[in-house]
Amino acid sequence: MKTISEIRSDFPILEKKIYGKPLVYFDNGATTQKPECVINTINEVYRSYNSNIHRGVHALSDIASQEYENAREKVRSFINAEKKEEVIFTSGSTGSLNAIAFSFGERYITKGDEIIISHLEHHANIVPWQMTCERKGAKLRVIPINENGEIIFDEYLKILSAKTKIVAITQVSNALGIILPVDKIIRAAHSLNIPVLIDGAQGIQHGITDVKALDCDFYVFSGHKIYGPAGIGVMYGKEKWLNEMPPYQGGGDMVKNVTFERTTYNDLPFKFEAGTMNFPDAIGLGTALDYVLSIGRENIENREQELLAYATNRLSGIKGLRIYGNSDKKISTISFLLKDIHMYDTGMILDKLGIAVRTGTHCAQPVMDRFGIDGTVRASMCFYNTKEEIDFLGTGIEKVIDMFSK
Amino acid sequence: MTINQVQDSIIDEFSIFEDWIDKYNLLIDLGRELPVIDPKFKTKDYLIEGCQSKVWLHPEFNGNKITFTADSDAIITRGIVALLIKVLTDRTPDEIISADLYFIDKIGLRQNLSPTRSNGLLSMVRQIKLYAIAYKAKTSK
Numbered sequence: 001m002k003t004i005s006e007i008r009s010d011f012p013i014l015e016k017k018i019y020g021k022p023l024v025y026f027d028n029g030a031t032t033q034k035p036e037c038v039i040n041t042i043n044e045v046y047r048s049y050n051s052n053i054h055r056g057v058h059a060l061s062d063i064a065s066q067e068y069e070n071a072r073e074k075v076r077s078f079i080n081a082e083k084k085e086e087v088i089f090t091s092g093s094t095g096s097l098n099a100i101a102f103s104f105g106e107r108y109i110t111k112g113d114e115i116i117i118s119h120l121e122h123h124a125n126i127v128p129w130q131m132t133c134e135r136k137g138a139k140l141r142v143i144p145i146n147e148n149g150e151i152i153f154d155e156y157l158k159i160l161s162a163k164t165k166i167v168a169i170t171q172v173s174n175a176l177g178i179i180l181p182v183d184k185i186i187r188a189a190h191s192l193n194i195p196v197l198i199d200g201a202q203g204i205q206h207g208i209t210d211v212k213a214l215d216c217d218f219y220v221f222s223g224h225k226i227y228g229p230a231g232i233g234v235m236y237g238k239e240k241w242l243n244e245m246p247p248y249q250g251g252g253d254m255v256k257n258v259t260f261e262r263t264t265y266n267d268l269p270f271k272f273e274a275g276t277m278n279f280p281d282a283i284g285l286g287t288a289l290d291y292v293l294s295i296g297r298e299n300i301e302n303r304e305q306e307l308l309a310y311a312t313n314r315l316s317g318i319k320g321l322r323i324y325g326n327s328d329k330k331i332s333t334i335s336f337l338l339k340d341i342h343m344y345d346t347g348m349i350l351d352k353l354g355i356a357v358r359t360g361t362h363c364a365q366p367v368m369d370r371f372g373i374d375g376t377v378r379a380s381m382c383f384y385n386t387k388e389e390i391d392f393l394g395t396g397i398e399k400v401i402d403m404f405s406k
Numbered sequence: 407m408t409i410n411q412v413q414d415s416i417i418d419e420f421s422i423f424e425d426w427i428d429k430y431n432l433l434i435d436l437g438r439e440l441p442v443i444d445p446k447f448k449t450k451d452y453l454i455e456g457c458q459s460k461v462w463l464h465p466e467f468n469g470n471k472i473t474f475t476a477d478s479d480a481i482i483t484r485g486i487v488a489l490l491i492k493v494l495t496d497r498t499p500d501e502i503i504s505a506d507l508y509f510i511d512k513i514g515l516r517q518n519l520s521p522t523r524s525n526g527l528l529s530m531v532r533q534i535k536l537y538a539i540a541y542k543a544k545t546s547k
Contacts, residue, residue: 352426360458
Protein backbone atom coordinates (compact mmCIF):
# COMPACT_ATOMS: atom_id res chain seq x y z
CA MET A 1 0.00 0.00 0.00
CA LYS A 2 1.08 3.56 -0.69
CA THR A 3 2.39 5.54 2.27
CA ILE A 4 0.22 8.33 3.64
CA SER A 5 2.48 10.99 2.14
CA GLU A 6 2.29 9.27 -1.25
CA ILE A 7 -1.49 9.16 -0.97
CA ARG A 8 -1.67 12.81 0.03
CA SER A 9 0.50 13.88 -2.86
CA ASP A 10 -2.07 12.28 -5.21
CA PHE A 11 -4.51 15.05 -4.16
CA PRO A 12 -3.20 18.48 -5.22
CA ILE A 13 -5.70 20.46 -3.12
CA LEU A 14 -4.41 18.95 0.14
CA GLU A 15 -1.31 21.14 -0.17
CA LYS A 16 -3.42 24.25 -0.05
CA LYS A 17 -3.10 26.84 2.72
CA ILE A 18 -6.21 28.41 4.24
CA TYR A 19 -5.65 31.80 5.92
CA GLY A 20 -1.97 30.90 5.77
CA LYS A 21 -2.50 27.61 7.63
CA PRO A 22 -2.37 24.08 6.19
CA LEU A 23 -5.80 22.90 5.06
CA VAL A 24 -7.33 20.22 7.28
CA TYR A 25 -10.15 18.85 5.18
CA PHE A 26 -12.74 17.10 7.34
CA ASP A 27 -15.76 17.66 5.10
CA ASN A 28 -15.46 14.50 3.05
CA GLY A 29 -19.06 13.57 3.79
CA ALA A 30 -20.14 16.60 1.76
CA THR A 31 -17.68 16.00 -1.05
CA THR A 32 -14.31 14.33 -1.39
CA GLN A 33 -11.21 15.81 -3.00
CA LYS A 34 -10.03 14.61 -6.39
CA PRO A 35 -6.81 12.79 -7.17
CA GLU A 36 -4.63 14.14 -9.96
CA CYS A 37 -5.54 11.19 -12.23
CA VAL A 38 -9.24 12.18 -12.17
CA ILE A 39 -8.41 15.80 -12.94
CA ASN A 40 -6.17 14.62 -15.79
CA THR A 41 -8.87 12.38 -17.23
CA ILE A 42 -11.39 15.23 -17.45
CA ASN A 43 -8.71 17.37 -19.03
CA GLU A 44 -7.90 14.59 -21.48
CA VAL A 45 -11.55 14.15 -22.52
CA TYR A 46 -11.88 17.80 -23.53
CA ARG A 47 -8.41 17.99 -25.09
CA SER A 48 -8.34 14.78 -27.02
CA TYR A 49 -11.68 13.24 -27.88
CA ASN A 50 -14.59 15.46 -26.85
CA SER A 51 -17.51 14.56 -29.08
CA ASN A 52 -21.12 13.61 -28.48
CA ILE A 53 -21.58 9.98 -27.59
CA HIS A 54 -23.75 7.43 -29.41
CA ARG A 55 -24.40 9.92 -32.21
CA GLY A 56 -21.75 10.46 -34.86
CA VAL A 57 -20.21 8.10 -37.34
CA HIS A 58 -16.91 9.87 -36.95
CA ALA A 59 -13.80 8.73 -35.13
CA LEU A 60 -13.99 11.08 -32.12
CA SER A 61 -17.56 10.13 -31.36
CA ASP A 62 -16.52 6.50 -31.48
CA ILE A 63 -13.72 7.05 -28.96
CA ALA A 64 -15.95 9.08 -26.61
CA SER A 65 -18.73 6.47 -26.80
CA GLN A 66 -16.27 3.68 -26.16
CA GLU A 67 -14.73 5.44 -23.14
CA TYR A 68 -18.21 6.19 -21.74
CA GLU A 69 -19.21 2.54 -22.06
CA ASN A 70 -15.89 1.52 -20.50
CA ALA A 71 -16.77 3.71 -17.52
CA ARG A 72 -20.11 1.92 -17.25
CA GLU A 73 -18.29 -1.40 -17.19
CA LYS A 74 -15.96 -0.08 -14.47
CA VAL A 75 -18.98 0.84 -12.33
CA ARG A 76 -20.56 -2.56 -12.96
CA SER A 77 -17.45 -4.35 -11.89
CA PHE A 78 -16.92 -2.03 -8.87
CA ILE A 79 -20.35 -2.76 -7.39
CA ASN A 80 -20.38 -6.29 -8.85
CA ALA A 81 -23.64 -5.90 -10.76
CA GLU A 82 -24.70 -8.81 -12.91
CA LYS A 83 -25.02 -6.82 -16.13
CA LYS A 84 -23.71 -3.59 -17.57
CA GLU A 85 -27.23 -2.73 -18.70
CA GLU A 86 -28.27 -2.46 -15.06
CA VAL A 87 -25.96 0.53 -14.54
CA ILE A 88 -27.57 3.86 -15.45
CA PHE A 89 -25.69 7.14 -15.27
CA THR A 90 -27.50 10.05 -13.60
CA SER A 91 -26.53 13.42 -12.15
CA GLY A 92 -25.92 11.98 -8.67
CA SER A 93 -27.65 10.17 -5.79
CA THR A 94 -30.39 12.77 -5.68
CA GLY A 95 -31.02 12.41 -9.41
CA SER A 96 -31.11 8.61 -9.08
CA LEU A 97 -33.49 8.68 -6.12
CA ASN A 98 -35.87 11.05 -7.87
CA ALA A 99 -35.80 8.87 -10.99
CA ILE A 100 -36.58 5.69 -9.08
CA ALA A 101 -39.21 7.30 -6.85
CA PHE A 102 -40.97 8.55 -9.98
CA SER A 103 -40.61 5.56 -12.30
CA PHE A 104 -41.13 2.88 -9.68
CA GLY A 105 -44.05 4.87 -8.29
CA GLU A 106 -45.68 5.16 -11.70
CA ARG A 107 -45.45 1.44 -12.33
CA TYR A 108 -46.10 -0.15 -8.95
CA ILE A 109 -47.56 2.24 -6.41
CA THR A 110 -51.25 2.95 -5.98
CA LYS A 111 -53.61 4.32 -3.36
CA GLY A 112 -53.22 2.80 0.08
CA ASP A 113 -49.74 1.39 -0.58
CA GLU A 114 -46.86 2.08 1.77
CA ILE A 115 -43.21 3.05 1.33
CA ILE A 116 -40.74 2.45 4.16
CA ILE A 117 -37.75 4.69 4.85
CA SER A 118 -35.76 5.24 8.05
CA HIS A 119 -35.43 8.16 10.44
CA LEU A 120 -31.79 8.47 9.33
CA GLU A 121 -32.45 9.40 5.70
CA HIS A 122 -31.14 12.62 4.21
CA HIS A 123 -33.68 14.79 2.45
CA ALA A 124 -32.92 13.23 -0.97
CA ASN A 125 -34.33 9.91 0.22
CA ILE A 126 -37.36 11.50 1.90
CA VAL A 127 -38.72 14.21 -0.37
CA PRO A 128 -38.91 12.22 -3.67
CA TRP A 129 -40.91 9.51 -1.86
CA GLN A 130 -43.19 12.12 -0.29
CA MET A 131 -43.83 13.40 -3.79
CA THR A 132 -44.64 9.88 -4.98
CA CYS A 133 -46.95 9.39 -1.99
CA GLU A 134 -48.74 12.62 -2.78
CA ARG A 135 -49.16 11.69 -6.43
CA LYS A 136 -50.32 8.15 -5.76
CA GLY A 137 -52.16 8.46 -2.46
CA ALA A 138 -49.62 6.21 -0.75
CA LYS A 139 -48.26 6.46 2.77
CA LEU A 140 -44.69 6.98 4.01
CA ARG A 141 -43.69 4.84 6.99
CA VAL A 142 -40.54 5.57 8.98
CA ILE A 143 -38.33 3.15 10.94
CA PRO A 144 -37.53 4.92 14.24
CA ILE A 145 -34.09 5.22 15.81
CA ASN A 146 -32.90 4.84 19.40
CA GLU A 147 -30.89 7.24 21.61
CA ASN A 148 -27.65 6.06 20.00
CA GLY A 149 -28.95 6.83 16.54
CA GLU A 150 -29.39 3.19 15.52
CA ILE A 151 -32.54 2.00 13.77
CA ILE A 152 -34.87 -0.11 15.89
CA PHE A 153 -35.05 -3.30 13.86
CA ASP A 154 -38.10 -4.73 15.65
CA GLU A 155 -40.05 -1.60 14.75
CA TYR A 156 -39.08 -2.14 11.11
CA LEU A 157 -40.45 -5.67 11.22
CA LYS A 158 -43.68 -4.29 12.69
CA ILE A 159 -44.32 -1.82 9.87
CA LEU A 160 -43.25 -4.19 7.10
CA SER A 161 -46.45 -5.58 5.59
CA ALA A 162 -48.25 -6.64 2.45
CA LYS A 163 -49.02 -2.97 1.88
CA THR A 164 -45.30 -2.15 1.62
CA LYS A 165 -44.29 -1.67 -2.02
CA ILE A 166 -40.66 -0.70 -1.50
CA VAL A 167 -38.15 -0.17 1.31
CA ALA A 168 -35.74 2.71 0.58
CA ILE A 169 -32.96 2.91 3.08
CA THR A 170 -29.58 4.53 3.46
CA GLN A 171 -26.48 2.37 3.78
CA VAL A 172 -24.87 4.88 6.16
CA SER A 173 -26.34 7.87 8.02
CA ASN A 174 -24.79 11.01 6.56
CA ALA A 175 -25.45 13.03 9.71
CA LEU A 176 -24.18 10.53 12.30
CA GLY A 177 -21.94 8.15 10.34
CA ILE A 178 -23.79 5.06 11.57
CA ILE A 179 -23.76 2.03 9.27
CA LEU A 180 -27.19 0.41 8.91
CA PRO A 181 -27.72 -3.36 8.91
CA VAL A 182 -28.81 -3.28 5.26
CA ASP A 183 -28.31 -7.02 4.72
CA LYS A 184 -30.79 -7.82 7.48
CA ILE A 185 -33.18 -5.15 6.21
CA ILE A 186 -33.05 -6.62 2.69
CA ARG A 187 -33.56 -10.20 3.88
CA ALA A 188 -36.61 -9.28 5.92
CA ALA A 189 -38.19 -7.39 3.00
CA HIS A 190 -37.37 -10.11 0.49
CA SER A 191 -39.07 -12.71 2.64
CA LEU A 192 -42.25 -10.81 1.76
CA ASN A 193 -41.14 -10.21 -1.86
CA ILE A 194 -40.70 -6.49 -1.25
CA PRO A 195 -37.89 -4.79 -3.20
CA VAL A 196 -35.25 -2.73 -1.40
CA LEU A 197 -33.39 0.37 -2.52
CA ILE A 198 -30.08 1.16 -0.86
CA ASP A 199 -28.89 4.77 -0.90
CA GLY A 200 -25.13 4.40 -1.11
CA ALA A 201 -24.27 8.12 -1.09
CA GLN A 202 -22.32 7.69 2.16
CA GLY A 203 -21.58 3.99 1.80
CA ILE A 204 -19.89 3.40 -1.54
CA GLN A 205 -16.63 5.15 -0.58
CA HIS A 206 -16.09 3.20 2.63
CA GLY A 207 -15.28 -0.48 2.29
CA ILE A 208 -16.66 -2.89 -0.28
CA THR A 209 -20.19 -2.81 -1.65
CA ASP A 210 -21.34 -5.83 -3.62
CA VAL A 211 -24.89 -5.46 -4.95
CA LYS A 212 -25.06 -9.11 -5.93
CA ALA A 213 -24.09 -10.32 -2.47
CA LEU A 214 -26.43 -7.79 -0.85
CA ASP A 215 -29.14 -8.73 -3.34
CA CYS A 216 -30.55 -5.20 -3.20
CA ASP A 217 -32.96 -4.26 -5.97
CA PHE A 218 -31.66 -0.73 -6.44
CA TYR A 219 -28.44 0.97 -5.41
CA VAL A 220 -27.56 4.63 -5.96
CA PHE A 221 -24.47 6.76 -5.36
CA SER A 222 -22.76 10.02 -6.34
CA GLY A 223 -19.45 10.28 -8.15
CA HIS A 224 -18.20 13.29 -6.21
CA LYS A 225 -18.34 11.47 -2.89
CA ILE A 226 -16.00 8.75 -4.14
CA TYR A 227 -13.18 10.99 -5.40
CA GLY A 228 -14.85 11.48 -8.79
CA PRO A 229 -16.28 14.57 -10.46
CA ALA A 230 -19.44 16.38 -9.36
CA GLY A 231 -22.56 16.10 -11.51
CA ILE A 232 -22.33 12.38 -12.21
CA GLY A 233 -23.96 9.55 -10.34
CA VAL A 234 -25.20 6.02 -10.67
CA MET A 235 -28.55 4.30 -10.44
CA TYR A 236 -28.24 0.55 -10.37
CA GLY A 237 -31.38 -1.52 -10.68
CA LYS A 238 -32.08 -5.18 -11.26
CA GLU A 239 -32.97 -5.70 -14.90
CA LYS A 240 -36.42 -7.08 -14.16
CA TRP A 241 -37.46 -3.82 -12.44
CA LEU A 242 -35.79 -1.48 -14.90
CA ASN A 243 -37.40 -3.26 -17.83
CA GLU A 244 -40.86 -2.83 -16.37
CA MET A 245 -40.45 0.74 -15.11
CA PRO A 246 -41.34 3.58 -17.48
CA PRO A 247 -38.64 6.15 -18.31
CA TYR A 248 -38.76 9.36 -16.30
CA GLN A 249 -37.38 11.63 -18.98
CA GLY A 250 -37.93 11.68 -22.74
CA GLY A 251 -35.50 12.80 -25.39
CA GLY A 252 -32.69 11.69 -27.64
CA ASP A 253 -30.93 8.35 -27.19
CA MET A 254 -33.71 6.87 -25.02
CA VAL A 255 -35.92 6.06 -28.01
CA LYS A 256 -35.97 3.42 -30.71
CA ASN A 257 -38.51 4.95 -33.00
CA VAL A 258 -40.33 8.27 -32.83
CA THR A 259 -43.41 9.30 -34.80
CA PHE A 260 -45.98 11.85 -33.73
CA GLU A 261 -48.38 9.01 -33.06
CA ARG A 262 -46.17 6.73 -31.03
CA THR A 263 -42.68 6.35 -29.63
CA THR A 264 -40.99 3.12 -28.72
CA TYR A 265 -38.33 3.22 -26.05
CA ASN A 266 -34.78 2.05 -26.35
CA ASP A 267 -33.39 -0.92 -24.44
CA LEU A 268 -31.54 -0.71 -21.15
CA PRO A 269 -29.53 1.22 -20.12
CA PHE A 270 -30.36 3.88 -22.73
CA LYS A 271 -34.07 3.94 -21.89
CA PHE A 272 -33.12 5.91 -18.75
CA GLU A 273 -30.45 8.09 -20.34
CA ALA A 274 -32.30 10.78 -22.27
CA GLY A 275 -30.39 13.53 -24.02
CA THR A 276 -26.65 14.10 -24.05
CA MET A 277 -25.28 12.47 -20.94
CA ASN A 278 -22.51 13.90 -18.80
CA PHE A 279 -19.97 11.63 -20.46
CA PRO A 280 -16.78 13.51 -19.45
CA ASP A 281 -17.62 13.13 -15.78
CA ALA A 282 -18.76 9.52 -16.24
CA ILE A 283 -15.34 8.79 -17.70
CA GLY A 284 -13.77 10.73 -14.80
CA LEU A 285 -15.76 8.58 -12.37
CA GLY A 286 -14.32 5.49 -14.05
CA THR A 287 -10.83 6.80 -13.30
CA ALA A 288 -11.80 7.56 -9.69
CA LEU A 289 -12.98 3.96 -9.20
CA ASP A 290 -9.71 2.68 -10.71
CA TYR A 291 -7.87 4.89 -8.24
CA VAL A 292 -9.84 3.55 -5.26
CA LEU A 293 -9.10 -0.01 -6.40
CA SER A 294 -5.41 0.81 -6.77
CA ILE A 295 -5.31 1.90 -3.11
CA GLY A 296 -7.41 -1.12 -2.17
CA ARG A 297 -10.85 -0.95 -0.61
CA GLU A 298 -9.86 -3.04 2.38
CA ASN A 299 -6.85 -0.81 2.96
CA ILE A 300 -9.13 2.23 2.82
CA GLU A 301 -11.57 0.67 5.27
CA ASN A 302 -8.85 -0.34 7.72
CA ARG A 303 -7.20 3.05 7.61
CA GLU A 304 -10.48 4.88 8.09
CA GLN A 305 -11.48 2.67 11.01
CA GLU A 306 -8.15 3.44 12.60
CA LEU A 307 -8.76 7.18 12.15
CA LEU A 308 -12.28 6.82 13.58
CA ALA A 309 -11.01 5.05 16.70
CA TYR A 310 -8.28 7.63 17.18
CA ALA A 311 -10.61 10.60 16.68
CA THR A 312 -13.36 9.16 18.89
CA ASN A 313 -10.85 8.68 21.65
CA ARG A 314 -9.30 12.14 21.21
CA LEU A 315 -12.61 14.00 21.05
CA SER A 316 -14.34 12.04 23.84
CA GLY A 317 -11.59 13.26 26.12
CA ILE A 318 -12.70 16.86 25.67
CA LYS A 319 -14.91 18.05 28.52
CA GLY A 320 -18.32 19.23 27.38
CA LEU A 321 -18.12 17.54 23.98
CA ARG A 322 -20.99 15.24 23.13
CA ILE A 323 -20.84 12.87 20.18
CA TYR A 324 -24.13 12.16 18.41
CA GLY A 325 -24.41 8.70 16.93
CA ASN A 326 -22.85 5.95 19.00
CA SER A 327 -22.58 2.56 17.46
CA ASP A 328 -19.84 0.00 17.00
CA LYS A 329 -20.56 0.16 13.28
CA LYS A 330 -19.65 3.59 11.96
CA ILE A 331 -17.78 5.15 9.08
CA SER A 332 -15.08 7.70 9.90
CA THR A 333 -17.51 10.50 10.68
CA ILE A 334 -18.00 12.22 14.03
CA SER A 335 -20.97 14.47 14.66
CA PHE A 336 -20.71 16.51 17.84
CA LEU A 337 -21.74 19.55 19.83
CA LEU A 338 -19.94 21.50 22.53
CA LYS A 339 -21.84 22.29 25.69
CA ASP A 340 -23.35 25.80 25.60
CA ILE A 341 -21.49 26.70 22.40
CA HIS A 342 -23.41 27.12 19.17
CA MET A 343 -22.29 24.87 16.29
CA TYR A 344 -21.93 27.94 14.11
CA ASP A 345 -19.47 29.54 16.54
CA THR A 346 -17.51 26.30 16.66
CA GLY A 347 -17.41 25.92 12.87
CA MET A 348 -16.46 29.54 12.38
CA ILE A 349 -13.41 29.40 14.65
CA LEU A 350 -12.31 26.00 13.30
CA ASP A 351 -12.50 27.49 9.82
CA LYS A 352 -10.18 30.28 10.86
CA LEU A 353 -7.72 27.60 11.99
CA GLY A 354 -7.82 26.06 8.50
CA ILE A 355 -10.09 23.17 9.54
CA ALA A 356 -13.02 22.49 7.21
CA VAL A 357 -15.98 20.89 8.99
CA ARG A 358 -19.67 21.07 8.24
CA THR A 359 -22.18 22.66 10.56
CA GLY A 360 -25.95 22.48 10.36
CA THR A 361 -28.59 19.82 9.80
CA HIS A 362 -26.58 18.00 7.08
CA CYS A 363 -29.76 17.86 4.97
CA ALA A 364 -31.19 15.44 7.52
CA GLN A 365 -33.48 17.63 9.61
CA PRO A 366 -35.54 14.73 11.07
CA VAL A 367 -32.38 13.27 12.63
CA MET A 368 -31.70 16.60 14.37
CA ASP A 369 -35.34 16.83 15.48
CA ARG A 370 -35.05 13.36 16.99
CA PHE A 371 -32.28 14.63 19.28
CA GLY A 372 -33.95 18.00 19.84
CA ILE A 373 -31.06 19.97 18.37
CA ASP A 374 -30.71 22.46 15.50
CA GLY A 375 -27.74 20.69 14.03
CA THR A 376 -24.24 19.43 14.76
CA VAL A 377 -20.63 19.99 13.83
CA ARG A 378 -19.57 17.12 11.60
CA ALA A 379 -16.00 16.05 11.03
CA SER A 380 -16.01 13.49 8.23
CA MET A 381 -12.64 11.89 7.59
CA CYS A 382 -11.34 9.65 4.87
CA PHE A 383 -8.21 7.66 4.12
CA TYR A 384 -6.07 10.68 3.14
CA ASN A 385 -6.55 12.31 6.55
CA THR A 386 -3.99 11.83 9.31
CA LYS A 387 -3.80 11.47 13.09
CA GLU A 388 -1.87 14.76 13.21
CA GLU A 389 -4.88 16.44 11.63
CA ILE A 390 -7.14 14.89 14.25
CA ASP A 391 -4.85 16.20 16.98
CA PHE A 392 -5.04 19.61 15.35
CA LEU A 393 -8.84 19.40 15.40
CA GLY A 394 -8.73 18.44 19.06
CA THR A 395 -6.55 21.44 19.88
CA GLY A 396 -8.80 23.64 17.74
CA ILE A 397 -11.88 22.53 19.66
CA GLU A 398 -10.14 23.27 22.95
CA LYS A 399 -9.35 26.74 21.63
CA VAL A 400 -13.03 27.24 20.76
CA ILE A 401 -14.07 26.23 24.28
CA ASP A 402 -11.51 28.61 25.70
CA MET A 403 -12.74 31.52 23.57
CA PHE A 404 -16.43 31.11 24.28
CA SER A 405 -16.45 30.12 27.90
CA LYS A 406 -14.75 33.30 29.13
CA MET B 407 -22.93 60.79 16.02
CA THR B 408 -24.02 60.25 12.43
CA ILE B 409 -24.23 56.78 10.93
CA ASN B 410 -20.89 57.30 9.21
CA GLN B 411 -19.21 58.57 12.38
CA VAL B 412 -20.28 55.41 14.21
CA GLN B 413 -19.04 53.30 11.29
CA ASP B 414 -15.68 55.07 11.35
CA SER B 415 -15.28 54.53 15.08
CA ILE B 416 -16.00 50.81 14.65
CA ILE B 417 -13.41 50.62 11.86
CA ASP B 418 -10.89 52.31 14.20
CA GLU B 419 -11.69 49.92 17.00
CA PHE B 420 -11.14 46.87 14.79
CA SER B 421 -8.01 48.23 13.12
CA ILE B 422 -6.11 48.08 16.42
CA PHE B 423 -6.08 44.29 16.11
CA GLU B 424 -3.92 42.54 13.55
CA ASP B 425 -4.75 39.01 14.55
CA TRP B 426 -8.11 37.52 13.55
CA ILE B 427 -8.54 35.94 16.95
CA ASP B 428 -8.49 39.35 18.64
CA LYS B 429 -11.05 40.64 16.15
CA TYR B 430 -13.30 37.72 17.03
CA ASN B 431 -12.78 38.29 20.73
CA LEU B 432 -13.86 41.88 20.19
CA LEU B 433 -16.90 40.66 18.33
CA ILE B 434 -17.71 38.32 21.22
CA ASP B 435 -17.41 41.24 23.66
CA LEU B 436 -19.63 43.43 21.50
CA GLY B 437 -22.22 40.67 21.54
CA ARG B 438 -22.47 41.13 25.30
CA GLU B 439 -23.38 44.81 24.83
CA LEU B 440 -26.26 43.98 22.51
CA PRO B 441 -29.56 45.63 23.55
CA VAL B 442 -31.36 42.39 24.20
CA ILE B 443 -34.80 41.75 22.79
CA ASP B 444 -37.75 41.28 25.17
CA PRO B 445 -38.24 37.48 25.37
CA LYS B 446 -41.88 37.92 24.32
CA PHE B 447 -40.62 39.00 20.86
CA LYS B 448 -38.45 35.93 20.45
CA THR B 449 -41.03 34.42 18.15
CA LYS B 450 -41.23 33.28 14.56
CA ASP B 451 -42.50 36.72 13.53
CA TYR B 452 -39.21 38.34 14.48
CA LEU B 453 -36.92 35.55 13.32
CA ILE B 454 -34.72 36.47 10.35
CA GLU B 455 -34.62 33.86 7.58
CA GLY B 456 -31.37 32.96 5.89
CA CYS B 457 -29.00 32.68 8.82
CA GLN B 458 -27.29 29.49 9.99
CA SER B 459 -27.95 30.53 13.54
CA LYS B 460 -31.19 31.99 14.87
CA VAL B 461 -31.47 35.77 14.87
CA TRP B 462 -34.44 37.68 16.30
CA LEU B 463 -34.77 41.38 15.58
CA HIS B 464 -37.43 43.69 16.98
CA PRO B 465 -38.05 47.28 15.81
CA GLU B 466 -39.81 49.94 17.83
CA PHE B 467 -40.91 53.16 16.13
CA ASN B 468 -41.74 56.30 18.12
CA GLY B 469 -43.01 58.21 15.10
CA ASN B 470 -39.61 59.68 14.41
CA LYS B 471 -36.88 57.13 15.09
CA ILE B 472 -36.58 53.34 15.08
CA THR B 473 -34.97 51.51 18.00
CA PHE B 474 -33.80 47.95 17.52
CA THR B 475 -33.32 45.14 20.00
CA ALA B 476 -32.12 41.68 19.01
CA ASP B 477 -30.64 38.35 20.04
CA SER B 478 -29.01 35.30 18.56
CA ASP B 479 -28.26 31.80 19.80
CA ALA B 480 -24.72 32.03 18.38
CA ILE B 481 -22.23 34.35 20.02
CA ILE B 482 -20.38 35.53 16.91
CA THR B 483 -23.69 36.28 15.22
CA ARG B 484 -24.79 38.22 18.29
CA GLY B 485 -21.64 40.32 17.87
CA ILE B 486 -22.45 40.99 14.24
CA VAL B 487 -26.04 42.01 15.05
CA ALA B 488 -24.71 44.20 17.86
CA LEU B 489 -22.51 46.04 15.35
CA LEU B 490 -25.40 46.57 12.95
CA ILE B 491 -27.62 47.86 15.73
CA LYS B 492 -24.91 50.15 17.03
CA VAL B 493 -24.85 51.80 13.61
CA LEU B 494 -28.53 51.78 12.80
CA THR B 495 -30.53 52.08 16.02
CA ASP B 496 -32.26 55.32 17.04
CA ARG B 497 -32.25 56.60 13.46
CA THR B 498 -35.03 57.93 11.28
CA PRO B 499 -36.35 55.66 8.53
CA ASP B 500 -34.75 57.96 5.93
CA GLU B 501 -31.34 57.70 7.55
CA ILE B 502 -31.56 53.93 7.60
CA ILE B 503 -32.83 53.62 4.04
CA SER B 504 -30.02 55.75 2.64
CA ALA B 505 -27.25 54.29 4.82
CA ASP B 506 -24.21 52.93 3.00
CA LEU B 507 -22.79 50.23 5.27
CA TYR B 508 -19.14 50.34 4.29
CA PHE B 509 -17.83 49.28 7.70
CA ILE B 510 -18.63 45.59 7.02
CA ASP B 511 -15.92 45.39 4.35
CA LYS B 512 -13.48 47.66 6.17
CA ILE B 513 -13.28 45.64 9.39
CA GLY B 514 -12.53 42.48 7.43
CA LEU B 515 -15.75 40.74 8.35
CA ARG B 516 -17.18 39.96 4.95
CA GLN B 517 -14.13 38.10 3.65
CA ASN B 518 -14.32 35.90 6.73
CA LEU B 519 -17.89 34.95 6.02
CA SER B 520 -18.65 32.32 3.40
CA PRO B 521 -21.54 33.12 1.02
CA THR B 522 -24.18 31.34 3.11
CA ARG B 523 -23.01 32.97 6.29
CA SER B 524 -22.68 36.26 4.50
CA ASN B 525 -26.27 35.81 3.37
CA GLY B 526 -27.19 35.82 7.01
CA LEU B 527 -25.51 39.19 7.40
CA LEU B 528 -27.18 40.51 4.26
CA SER B 529 -30.54 39.18 5.48
CA MET B 530 -30.13 41.18 8.69
CA VAL B 531 -29.31 44.36 6.78
CA ARG B 532 -32.21 43.78 4.40
CA GLN B 533 -34.62 43.21 7.27
CA ILE B 534 -33.55 46.42 9.02
CA LYS B 535 -34.00 48.39 5.79
CA LEU B 536 -37.39 46.77 5.17
CA TYR B 537 -38.61 47.90 8.59
CA ALA B 538 -37.42 51.42 7.78
CA ILE B 539 -39.26 51.42 4.46
CA ALA B 540 -42.42 50.11 6.13
CA TYR B 541 -42.36 52.81 8.85
CA LYS B 542 -41.66 55.49 6.29
CA ALA B 543 -44.65 54.42 4.25
CA LYS B 544 -46.79 54.46 7.40
CA THR B 545 -45.82 58.01 8.41
CA SER B 546 -46.16 59.52 4.94
CA LYS B 547 -49.76 58.32 4.63
